[in-house]
Amino acid sequence: MNKENIAGGGSTGSTKSTMVEKILAAKSGQKKVEPGNLVNAKIDLALGNDITAPVAIKEFERFGVDKVFDPEKVVLVPDHFTPNKDIASAEQALLIRSFAEKYKIKHYFEVGRMGIEHALLPEQGLVRPGEVIIGADSHTCTYGALGAFATGVGSTDLAAAMVIGEAWFKVPPTMRFEYIGPLPRWVGGKDLILYTIGRIGVSGARYRAMEFAGPAISELSMDGRLTMANMAVEAGGKCGYVQPDQVTFDYLKGRVTVPYEAVYSDQDAVYERVFSFDVSALEPQIAISPSPDNVHPVSEARGTEIQQVVIGSCTNGRIEDLRLAASVIKNRRVHPQVRMLVIPATQQIYRQALEEGLLTTFIDAEAVVSTPTCGPCLGGHMGILARGERALATTNRNFIGRMGHPESEVYLCGPAVAAASAVAGIIVHPEEVVQ
Amino acid sequence: MIFEGKAWLFGDNIDTDAIIAARYLSTIDPRELAEHLMEDIKPEFPGLVGPGDILVGGENFGCGSSREHAPLAIKGAGISCVVARSFARIFYRNAINIGLPILECPEGLTGIESGSDQLRVDLEQGTVTHLRTGDIYQAEPFPPFMQEIIGRGGLVEYVKARIGQAQ
Numbered sequence: 238m239n240k241e242n243i244a245g246g247g248s249t250g251s252t253k254s255t256m257v258e259k260i261l262a263a264k265s266g267q268k269k270v271e272p273g274n275l276v277n278a279k280i281d282l283a284l285g286n287d288i289t290a291p292v293a294i295k296e297f298e299r300f301g302v303d304k305v306f307d308p309e310k311v312v313l314v315p316d317h318f319t320p321n322k323d324i325a326s327a328e329q330a331l332l333i334r335s336f337a338e339k340y341k342i343k344h345y346f347e348v349g350r351m352g353i354e355h356a357l358l359p360e361q362g363l364v365r366p367g368e369v370i371i372g373a374d375s376h377t378c379t380y381g382a383l384g385a386f387a388t389g390v391g392s393t394d395l396a397a398a399m400v401i402g403e404a405w406f407k408v409p410p411t412m413r414f415e416y417i418g419p420l421p422r423w424v425g426g427k428d429l430i431l432y433t434i435g436r437i438g439v440s441g442a443r444y445r446a447m448e449f450a451g452p453a454i455s456e457l458s459m460d461g462r463l464t465m466a467n468m469a470v471e472a473g474g475k476c477g478y479v480q481p482d483q484v485t486f487d488y489l490k491g492r493v494t495v496p497y498e499a500v501y502s503d504q505d506a507v508y509e510r511v512f513s514f515d516v517s518a519l520e521p522q523i524a525i526s527p528s529p530d531n532v533h534p535v536s537e538a539r540g541t542e543i544q545q546v547v548i549g550s551c552t553n554g555r556i557e558d559l560r561l562a563a564s565v566i567k568n569r570r571v572h573p574q575v576r577m578l579v580i581p582a583t584q585q586i587y588r589q590a591l592e593e594g595l596l597t598t599f600i601d602a603e604a605v606v607s608t609p610t611c612g613p614c615l616g617g618h619m620g621i622l623a624r625g626e627r628a629l630a631t632t633n634r635n636f637i638g639r640m641g642h643p644e645s646e647v648y649l650c651g652p653a654v655a656a657a658s659a660v661a662g663i664i665v666h667p668e669e670v671v672q
Numbered sequence: 673m674i675f676e677g678k679a680w681l682f683g684d685n686i687d688t689d690a691i692i693a694a695r696y697l698s699t700i701d702p703r704e705l706a707e708h709l710m711e712d713i714k715p716e717f718p719g720l721v722g723p724g725d726i727l728v729g730g731e732n733f734g735c736g737s738s739r740e741h742a743p744l745a746i747k748g749a750g751i752s753c754v755v756a757r758s759f760a761r762i763f764y765r766n767a768i769n770i771g772l773p774i775l776e777c778p779e780g781l782t783g784i785e786s787g788s789d790q791l792r793v794d795l796e797q798g799t800v801t802h803l804r805t806g807d808i809y810q811a812e813p814f815p816p817f818m819q820e821i822i823g824r825g826g827l828v829e830y831v832k833a834r835i836g837q838a839q
Contacts, residue, residue, distance in 0.1 A: 325698035391766035
């Protein structure tokens, strides 16, 4: 099925390609593809979680097959409502566990070994440059930070991919975003991506690939890049990516043992649009409820009262995020009217935070430290908001009712602003807390 | 296929958390999901919407999470079709994959009285007719392979047929 161009797209006449075009061409057995082409591509990894996999399993069973296409290329992570929040979620988790056992799924991550999927897969070396990865979770786009083509799909797409190891894609036009630094203190990947979404809007990159580049990206750590690619979907993007460089190879070292081939955009590849942002004077950014594109410099939201702070999620629950938050809150205390929740994204991050003394810092500051879970980010459990409450969170969405009651609010920011604001009880710039 | 039904109007950027909130995602039963359709942005909606009704959205309908529960909830409520100026890409895939008819009308439908005006949707022609005003809107055509997925009632049947042909 894969050596086939299902339908034509407009030819750009260029012999050059972007990274995503090259990956999709290679994985669909073609020399070159153009934006708009529909292709069937081979899948290197297909992912599901405890919310989306149950629907996929139900659909998978309709195929009447007795195996998945490759038990080593299917990943199942119960992370959203786990540790099971109620009987219904326990039943869903059980369904995945049984499926993993029956079909000998190699990468099934049980509670105790699991983490939030998009922090876990890169950490475990399951994501490699040049690969095609689909996940029944919209934030699958995170893996673009490692130079893969990774995109979110639904449960039925996952079911079909588990059977045939392929999926159809429309080759996206690519938008390039160049960030000119250096990055100011307190400004990181979260601020860059929020700023970008604020500039182009929640459908500004709809159906597009987003290529993140420029001097500020070269200097950005892998954790920061993962945060950026993670939120490409909040601009409507099909994927977001950074081309592999030394930061990428250093990250992969010791994690990935199988061979891979890094893919790069050609020097004069055709981009639909190129944005250049001078971020050398950027303030930390905040996305005000109820849309991720309602983005403002932190000074414009200063003084807003908050009742809860969440530091975690597939966006900002990595070790660097925890280090930054801990550095802000060390020897300080969470404001008496604020509840602060810290959720390390994986067991490995949890352990590292423990060894580095970060968890002690949080507990001494009277924050709660939780086992890895998506939990409150999607209003699942572990920190639901009451009517009229407002949370400041390092998560990715601030839609109506996202973290609880439909009349509660979520503001989005990076870990430094979140930790500083937890101390102040109102939204503040980290400099107001850390002298 | 031709549908006629009451139109329910929604705005731009209707996200999948609004369509079905995460607190209801511990079920995959479309009827159960339908009981909470659009609850957080229009609490009375599950009690108003009826079989054959048509959802009309603005730009970027279905943005946000990949939850297939969103089109499942819409289907579970008996809604025949969703028409929007544009769809978020995962929602678009999901709707096609589960056999929920959707139409993209970039010019946008105007002058609709939500909950009273009737629309007629002709899937083959890709047209939407506002029955009170007589206005006809032309939707973007589906590529042939997507028409085949819809015609077979979803991705599972489509892929099964393809596997069958290959053997």
